[in-house]
Amino acid sequence: MASPYMKDSVWLQQRKFEDAEAFYQKVLSGTQATGAQQGGCSGAGASSAPSGGGDATVRIDNLERENKELRTAVDEMKALVQKLEGRVRVLEGGSGGTPAKAPAKAPAAAAAEDDDSDSDIDLFGSDDDEDKEELERIKQERLKAYHEKKSKKPAVIAKSSVIMDVKPYDDETDMKEVENSLRSINQDGLLWGAAKLVPLAYGIKKLQIAIVIEDAKVSVEDLKEKITDDFGDQVQSVDIAAFNKL
CATH class of the missing domain: 3.30.70.60 (Ribosomal protein S6/Translation elongation factor EF1B)
Structure with a gap:
């Protein structure tokens, strides 16, 4: 005679499947050895999982908390790596980073440089032409004196x-x-x-x-x-x- 429950859609094995899921997550996290590692088959391992619903809930909560902590640590590490990569690109002037800016000159050095550049600009003319004329005049006088002295010196007769x-x-x-x-x-x-x-x-x-x-x-x-x-x-x-x- 057929069971009256065969036509009903009631999940009679819910507790068993929940215990199996909890055991599987625990094996993935490394907190539980598999049935093969314990010397038995996976069926034996599954049968050795605790059947209490409260323990399974606690284990699931622990796994979720550990998963969140791992994700947080991974996100922090990714952010740190991205930050370091950005600094390296800036220092090396890579294509992906912004070139390093030259350090700003000190106000005193900038002012001194401005003074030097201003000194090169002669708004009212300079005495360079007069100095050149004076140097040329001295040069000609010295050449004239040299030639006169040389002409007075008796020539060497071979x-x-x-x-x-x-x-x-x-x-x-x-x-x-x-x-x-x-x-x-x-x-x-x-x-x-x-x-x-x-x-x-x-x-x-x-x-x-x-x-x-x-x-x-x-x-x-x-x-x-x-x-x-x-x-x-x-x-x-x-x-x-x-x-x-x-």
């Missing part, structure tokens, strides 16, 4: 000391007469010096004579050519034994 070997035409040539002939050559910038006879061979002696010449006025090669041309009957050749700049 001179050379030369020793010539004059060889006679033959062994009968009078070398004293040859010396007198050479000294008869007068030329601007030519000064005759000491002379001596130096033996060559077979009783022949050459005349070695020193001269001092001004390089700009006397050419040694021209002098040698003049001696051989003018005194060719007495002089065979003229050689340069020494040549020194003075």
Whole structure:
């Protein structure tokens, strides 16, 4: 015979399902071990849950309170992270943050800078042109004095000391007469010096004579050519034994 309650919509297992829901939430929160952890199956775990309605209500309230506390802590942490990210973007000048503003100048420094900028502006003209003219005048005076001093200073005359070997035409040539002939050559910038006879061979002696010449006025090669041309009957050749700049 069928039960008269089969046609009714009464929830006869409400207490059992409430106890199972409470046990499930407790397992999720970690305050209750599962049936598998206790060595039994989930059915055994469910059957071991307390069946009292009051205990289930207390457990649910505790879970809801803990859930609210966790959510509050998570919200606070999110807010703190967002705040830190905002500061980092500001400091690094990131695209998502506002660039850091330059520190405002102190009033005294700003005033000093304004004074400097004002000093660069010459409203009534300056004495720069007059100073430049004065400097140019002093420069020209110093240049003039330098050139005058340089013009009064005697120019350095380049001179050379030369020793010539004059060889006679033959062994009968009078070398004293040859010396007198050479000294008869007068030329601007030519000064005759000491002379001596130096033996060559077979009783022949050459005349070695020193001269001092001004390089700009006397050419040694021209002098040698003049001696051989003018005194060719007495002089065979003229050689340069020494040549020194003075």
